[in-house]
Amino acid sequence: MGLSCGNPTAIASLKPGDVVLDLGAGGGFDCFIAGSKVGATGRVIGVDMTPEMISKARRNMATYTEQTGLANVEFRLGEIEHLPLADASVDVVISNCVLNLSPDKPAAWREIARVLKPGGRVAVSDLALLRPLPEALRTDLEALVGCVAGAVSVSEMRSLAESVGLGSIELRPKPEYVDALTDWNDPLYQRIMQALPAGTRPSTFVVSLDVTARKD
Template identity: 65%
Template sequence: MSDQKADAVRDTVREGYSEIAEMGQWSGVRPASRRVVEAEGSGCCGGGSGEGGGCCGPVTLTADDVAVAVGYAKEDLASLPEGANMGLSCGNPTALASLVEGEVVVDLGSGGGFDCFLAGPKVGASGRVIGVDMTPAMLSKARGNIESYRKQSALDNVEFRLGEIEHLPIADGVVDVVISNCVINLSTDKGQVWREIARVLKPGGRAAVSDIALLRPLPEAVRANAEALVGCVAGAELVEDVLAAIESAGMVEVKQRAKPEYIEAMVNAEDPLYQKIAAALPEGAKISDYIVSLDVEAKKG
């Protein structure tokens, strides 16, 4: 991908997630601007109503519904600062990582702080959680939630940094665990993301990532759709390419597990974005033939 095209994709993603930060949940964001959505009266996911849609929560599911569908406990969700959960999950990397007290954790694409605020109590006062996000609006939202987290948890161990996941604002070899939730698919250079993960991890450190991946190539009509890009689908890569990038970065003991529950939830809820994707597939094909939520674990060799 050329630098110019990569910049355009990055700008599309940043604009889309700025809209999500402002509205509080994925809701039919279109890169042109929200005025287009409002003028048309519907949009992909409910016409700016704030009621979900896409990789990150359909019109018939709340943000908490999406989180429960991918494995979060209701009691954990109840402990979060208001607005931290925007329905942007496709898995539960904090559970996958099996975090323990004293660990340093970095969350790639931390958004409003959802997984960071869940990881904080797990690593305790002697641990540290650093969220990294390239969207200033998301960073502001997350930082605005810190005081609420401090009061509720009695901990001061979470911070947020502005940065791209291809160029992490983290020193070499200082991190125990890297987590990420439905974000790496948005990158234009996924191999570089995994090289950065390997760079910041301590020897033997681990990564736990939930993401959208492909079982077979998507039709070009879907891949060219900016709405599907912000919705975590158009940027996804084939499972074998995901695993190759991880191993090429020097990560070892790579484990993968497909989680069809997320895709099933989107389809069963008649998510508008997923309905559009289904319409673009060959006759007789199902979305689950193409798209999967994938949990990946790996260690730095």
């Protein structure tokens, strides 16, 4: 279904009727949770740039509709730096472990601010850096795919949200999350661990971060 850094739908305070956008929806897991929360009067749009993930998410939709009776989720092929959505059309932007992958994070944040309605909210889970990565990891393709090498620092995350005019920004680090990924013997994290200096773990460098903000 996907690879996640947290649970954005748990921090998004979704309510019936909300229009929700999921950036980098993957197999659609968070879209389906959001869809159940916003109900028949709400709508969820999942955007992903990978055609295979869009196809997978659309296939998963059949099970979602069968189980909930809802047809309120759709998936669109697109990049989060160029969202296929109108200005001021979304109540809540969620995203799970995707912003770190963006090669142009300021553009992705500008797009978030553009598509949000006034009063709209952001609820993002992502990985963020606690300290600079060792060179070997910073340039490691697997560490990029594993959502580590592309991550920005916790303070840069705040600056990105501030730079597009969002307010009420709250950042909540969850240190236990990355340790859990490593301890579960996730193969990607095991390989990342081998590239680290002796005596360090992925959680020495990265943390799972919940980010909430509001467009005033």
